[in-house]
Amino acid sequence: xxxxxxxxxxxxxxxxxxxxxxxxxxxxxxxxxxxxxxxxxxxxxxxxxxxxxxxxxxxxxxxxxxxxxxxxxxxxxxxxxxxxxxxxxxxxxxxxxxxxxxxxxxxxxxxxxxxxxxxxxxxxxxxxxxxxxxxxxxxxxxxxxxxxxxxxxxxxxxxxxxxxxxxxxxxxxxxxxxxxxxxxxxxxxxxxxxxxxxxxxxxxxxxxxxxxxxxxxxxxxxxxxxxxxxxxxxxxxxxxxxxxxxxxxxxxxxxxxxx
Amino acid sequence: xxxxxxxxxxxxxxxxxxxxxxxxxxxxxxxxxxxxxxxxxxxxxxxxxxxxxxxxxxxxxxxxxxxxxxxxxxxxxxxxxxxxxxxxxxxxxxxxxxxxxxxxxxxxxxxxxxxxxxxxxxxxxxxxxxxxxxxxxxxxxxxxxxxxxxxxxxxxxxxxxxxxxxxxxxxxxxxxxxxxxxxxxxxxxxxxxxxxxxxxxxxxxxxxxxxxxxxxxxxxxxxxxxxxxxxxxxxx
Numbered sequence: 095x096x097x098x099x100x101x102x103x104x105x106x107x108x109x110x111x112x113x114x115x116x117x118x119x120x121x122x123x124x125x126x127x128x129x130x131x132x133x134x135x136x137x138x139x140x141x142x143x144x145x146x147x148x149x150x151x152x153x154x155x156x157x158x159x160x161x162x163x164x165x166x167x168x169x170x171x172x173x174x175x176x177x178x179x180x181x182x183x184x185x186x187x188x189x190x191x192x193x194x195x196x197x198x199x200x201x202x203x204x205x206x207x208x209x210x211x212x213x214x215x216x217x218x219x220x221x222x223x224x225x226x227x228x229x230x231x232x233x234x235x236x237x238x239x240x241x242x243x244x245x246x247x248x249x250x251x252x253x254x255x256x257x258x259x260x261x262x263x264x265x266x267x268x269x270x271x272x273x274x275x276x277x278x279x280x281x282x283x284x285x286x287x288x289x290x291x292x293x294x295x296x297x298x299x300x301x302x303x304x305x306x307x308x309x310x311x312x313x314x315x316x317x318x319x320x321x322x323x324x325x326x327x328x329x330x331x332x333x334x335x336x337x338x339x340x341x342x343x344x345x346x347x348x349x350x351x352x353x
Numbered sequence: 354x355x356x357x358x359x360x361x362x363x364x365x366x367x368x369x370x371x372x373x374x375x376x377x378x379x380x381x382x383x384x385x386x387x388x389x390x391x392x393x394x395x396x397x398x399x400x401x402x403x404x405x406x407x408x409x410x411x412x413x414x415x416x417x418x419x420x421x422x423x424x425x426x427x428x429x430x431x432x433x434x435x436x437x438x439x440x441x442x443x444x445x446x447x448x449x450x451x452x453x454x455x456x457x458x459x460x461x462x463x464x465x466x467x468x469x470x471x472x473x474x475x476x477x478x479x480x481x482x483x484x485x486x487x488x489x490x491x492x493x494x495x496x497x498x499x500x501x502x503x504x505x506x507x508x509x510x511x512x513x514x515x516x517x518x519x520x521x522x523x524x525x526x527x528x529x530x531x532x533x534x535x536x537x538x539x540x541x542x543x544x545x546x547x548x549x550x551x552x553x554x555x556x557x558x559x560x561x562x563x564x565x566x567x568x569x570x571x572x573x574x575x576x577x578x579x580x581x582x583x584x585x586x587x588x589x
Contacts, residue, residue: 140525143497144518149528165529169516171501178497187471187499198498201505239496246498 096175096254097121097159099142099281104154106305107134112154114306117299119281121254126292127285129301135285136181138301139257142283143178144168152304172203177251179243180259185231191242192227199250209249217245219274220266237266244271248278255281262288269324290327293320354438355382356430356459356540360445360480362473365464366490367444368396369521375404376524377531378440385438387429389413389422389454390446407436418446422454423547430542440534453479455548458540460533462486467495467503467518474507479549481507486515486533493520 098120103112119125127135134152141154145163148155158167158175166173187194195210210227217225220241225234234242240261247256256275261284262268272294275282284291292298293316300308333343357374359367375384385407388396397408409432413421422445433441445454455461463484465473468491474481481487487507492500504516515533519525 140493144526146526147528150525151523168526169529171504174501176497180493180496182494182496184495185499186468186495187502189471189502194498194502197502197505201501201508243496243498251498 095159096281099255100157100160101138101142102155102157103306104141104146104148104150104152106303108303110305112305114309117306117309119283119297121281122277122279123281123297124276124295125281125283125297125299126295127283127299127301128287128292129307133301134304135301136259137304138299138306139178139259139283139285142255143176143257145176171201175253176255176257177247177253178257178259179240179247179261184236185234185239187231190228190230191225191234194231195246195250198246202250202252204250204252213245213249214242216249216274217241220244220271222267241266244275248275253280255283257283257285259285260287262286262291290320290323293317293323354430354434354539355440355534355537356456357440357442357462357534357537358445358455358459359442359462359464360447360454360484361464362447362450362466362469362477365447365466365469366488366521367447367464368399370462370464370488370490370519370527371396371442371444372400372403373519373521373524373527374442374530374534375400375406377527378534379404379406382439383407383437384440384442385409385433385436386442386444387411387425387433388444389418389425391418391448396444407433407438413446418448419452419454420551422446423551426456426545430540430545434542447480450477450480451552453483453549455483455485456540456545457548458538458545460485460537461548462488462530463514464488464490464521465503465507466491467500471503471506474503474510481510481514483548484511484514486517486530487511488521488527488530489516489518490521492518 098118101117103114105111127138129135137152141150141152142156144150145156145168146154147162167175191214192210195213199209214225214227221237223235223238225238225242247253261271272291284295286292296312298310299306333347336343359371361367378384386397386400388394388410390410391413394410397410400406401408409429411421411425430441461484463481465487467489489503500518507514507516517526517529519527
């Protein structure tokens with residue numbers, strides 16, 4: 095049972111020690127990692143994903159329930175408590191979606207045959223372009239690949255820790271993704287440039303120059319700000335869909351009153 | 354002296370991995386390095402310049418590179434021992450996938466790129482099946498699910514192989530590999546033999562006959578369509 099993970103400081107890009115003693119992420123918590131490109135966001139979640147023991151480029155250590163993880167947790171894919179969705183929206187495996195998920199289920203020692211179809215159904219909730227089980231994963235679009243990987247992380251990865259690297263960038267229904275993975279008791283970490291996602295998470299880690307600069311906790315006023323932003327985001331979403339469908343956008347559609 | 358034999362297809366990341374190993378151990382061990390390749394190799398010069406270790410290379414030319422490896426390895430072990438090396442790293446060319454260059458002592462490491470195709474572990478035969486350790490590289494280029502699927506494929510070929518994943522350019526997560534190397538025992542150079550069996554080497558193609566077609570060759574008994582026996586080769 096994973097109650098918490100702890101990240102211990104490593105070094106920034108110039109080799110200086112990071113300025114925090116430890117960062118603890120608890121089960122049920124949502125965390126966002128923000129900062130400019132190249133600030134070390136992806137490296138931070140990669141450290142969690144690899145359960146770094148001072149052997150990654152940052153030199154950080156990651157503990158599970160306060161203890162260094164066993165070799166089994168680190169290296170046996172069936173034991174791995176972490177599912178990560180990276181920015182890569184390309185699959186190289188020459189397999190159909192069904193075959194791919196079936197081998198992954200085998201790697202995770204899951205024997206329920208239906209899980210593969212349930213995963214594809216879930217993926218289709220995240221994308222407007224339908225994924226069929228006999229499609230090769232190499233020909234899926236960026237949005238389809240990302241949707242399939244997120245569904246795979248939830249259903250087959252079934253991991254207590256989920257790491258999502260810039261899910262907003264791949265043409266998927268992000269609100270739906272957030273809705274389905276929040277409140278599952280998992281530790282969910284978002285690397286994001288999206289203000290809605292950043293404001294909806296309970297903890298916000300700010301990166302710069304390869305190091306953690308600040309850790310902020312969500313407060314009441316930010317939760318309210320987030321609600322406004324979601325409204326705005328929905329309207330941007332509607333305009334996006336209209337644009338895609340070939341409509342002409344009128345001034346009325348984008349009249350905004352920030353009050 | 355410890356021995357590492359590193360195999361894997363071209364561009365899998367063998368040299369990038371070698372560099373990480375050298376970087377990790379160069380201050381506590383004297384390292385010697387041999388590169389076996391067919392036409393051109395630059396790794397020996399690179400490693401010597403970057404880390405100032407003993408290096409050597411050999412070109413197999415028209416000879417099969419695994420064959421060349423077997424022939425020169427005896428001398429190479431002598432060379433490394435004479436130079437008082439504590440760790441001898443041999444990097445193979447890794448081409449035809451029929452053979453594996455691993456020996457009965459030391460560690461055999463297969464380097465596989467996670468973008469090399471999902472069937473690569475099965476296609477590589479003995480190079481995977483007889484290795485002690487598999488290092489999967491370029492993991493930053495694919496999704497975690499795909500990495501796990503790839504690892505599952507390797508496990509299905511060799512259930513007990515020591516598996517690790519890395520971005521070899523950065524050297525992430527190689528601590529376990531370093532532990533394997535630290536724990537590996539010194540070799541006894543008088544009792545080194547190949548782990549795998551070498552191929553049959555007396556067919557008419559192997560000795561250089563260029564003619565094509567059934568009439569000009571003996572030894573090979575399977576036609577393109579239909580076969581006379583179960584196996585491809587019939588000896589004299």
